[in-house]
Amino acid sequence: MKSEIESAVARGEVPDNAMNQHRGFSEWNPKITKQNHQPIVQIIIDGRDTNAVDEDGFQLPRVVYMAREKRHNYPHHFKAGAVNALIRVSSEISNAPFILNLDCDMYSNNANTIQEVLCFFLDETKGHDIAYVQFPQSYNNIAKNDHYANSYLVSNKFELAGICGYGAALFCGTGCLHRRESLSGAYLKDYKAKWDSKPKRNDNRTIDELNEASKVLATCTYEESTQWGKEKGLVYGIPVEDIATGLVISCRGWKSIYYNPERKAFMGIAPTTLDVACLQHMRWSEGMFQVFFSRYCPFIYGHGKIHFGVQMGYCTYLLWAPMSLPTLCYVIVSPICLLHGIPLFPQLSSIWVLPFAYAFLATYGFSLCEYLICGSTAKGWWNLQRIKFIHRTTSYLFGFIDTMKKQLGLSQTNFVITNKVVTEDVQKRYEQEIIEFGGSSIMLTMLATVALLNLVGLVGGIKRIMMDLNLEFSSSQLMMQITLSSLVVMISLPVYEALFIRSDKGCIPSSVMLKSIVLASLACCLAPFIC
Helix, strand or coil: CHHHHHHHHHHCCCCHHHHHHCHHHHHCCCCCECCEECCEEEEEECCCCCCCECCCCCECCCEEEEECCECCCCCCCHHHHHHHHHHHHHHHHCCCCEEEECCCCEEECCCCHHHHHHHHHCCCCCHHHEEEEECCCEECCCCCCCCCCCCCHHHHHHHHHHHHCCCCCCCCCCCEEEEHHHHCCCCHHHCCCCCCCCCCCCCCCCHHHHHHHHHHHHCCCCCCCCCECCCECCCCCCCCHHHHHHHHHHHCCCEEEECCCCCCCEEECCCCCHHHHHHHHHHHHHHHHHHHHCCCCHHHHCCCCCCHHHHHHHHHHHCCHHHHHHHHHHHHHHHHHHHCCCCCCCCCCCCCHHHHHHHHHHHHHHHHHHHHHCCCCHHHHHHHHHHHHHHHHCHHHHHHHHHHHHHCCCCCCCCCCCCCCCCHHHHHHHHCCCCCCCCCCHHHHHHHHHHHHHHHHHHHHHHHHHHCCCHHHHHHHHHHHHHHHHHHHHHCHHHHHHHHCCCCCCCCCHHHHHHHHHHHHHHHHHHHHHC
16 A cells, blocks of 8 residues: 555556546545645445455445545644544444544454443443543553553553543543544533434435535535534644543533553554654643643633542643753752752751652652552663653653743644654664664753763762862762762663764764763853852
């Protein structure tokens, strides 16, 4: 299929054999672009056709191809706009009571999934209250020690399940089965559907008539002066429309369920390079922080509608971006002050050192226990701490900056697609659990600068202590800063290796190395004037 698409692009037209196979292709022409085209709806397999069977003779389901209309003078609202168009078109063709939302890079891993989920929706006492059932995002290419922390073990097993305890699971945008009415703007108190309601299966219209009737629902002008994107369908105007939509549905009185079966329901492909992982987290953190500043802030929109615990649970994720600020203070101010002998923490002999020690030991000790309970390894937990450090000093920082720019009207919302296609050598390094830096992005420069700054601060701080006549006093004053910088240096060992030792294509480019050395040197030299 890839070669056929590339061939069609090179020729500027669809081959005749493809034209004859699917009539929908005849609507494409060289003047059409992916951002400027008419709506196309084509029923490729008709579920009513008795000849449409698979290799084993079983009836195939109806398969519909849809390309919603796009014009330069109409906003298309990214993924939310696509899903809303699909909701409308599917209501015209099948009007099935349940809708499965699944990203294109995920697949079904359990043939019994739908049957299991329907047990929730068809429950005689509480089934009517349920809007959707959310599955965790799982990946089939996780390395043994998960060096990019893609498995989200603690979130999947404890955090998301805990929020669901209040009857309001987070909608994650994929791996979710919805009740159609909940996505169509219905409030639970107004929901009067009956168990024996039937979808539009007895439609006598021909395939061509269904195609033409559906196209109207996929036009740019259809949503004008309607509640689509506000009260109906997925919410518009926010990059992580799934989180906001889940909150809106919960505030309408619906309940939702987070279901994490032993056999994973759906599987996908996790990022295999640091650049892609950071880009993905920057988009997530930026979008979720925008939700916090929007009218859909859980503490404002959800006030009096959902439990306070649910509001706090949402903010665990919505506030990823500002978490970059305290982390940067620790990893930038501390090593600079250590280099110049400026103490920031109490002496080891002071009683005031106990709160710092308790916070550190309790937080990371509890985190390690959680991770081991989830079945991972201690090395996997250490990799998690490294990736958290990387995200907070790069992805979340730039997500925070972009959000502030949007709040000030200096930029507009955009949608960045995560590219998970990798080459053979990248895949080989991923399987060997070697971090793939590559590229020359500003995030990589920031990461390298912070790593070098802590290395210089640690060396300079130890040198200062060794040269100080009052060794015992100086070591007591600066020991906590030395410990902090030592941890950052240990976490950053792969960064130093990629800067100075590695020579493969996954190492940090020399241009990034030079820029980070200059920036770290400037920070060390200008610090005395600032302090």
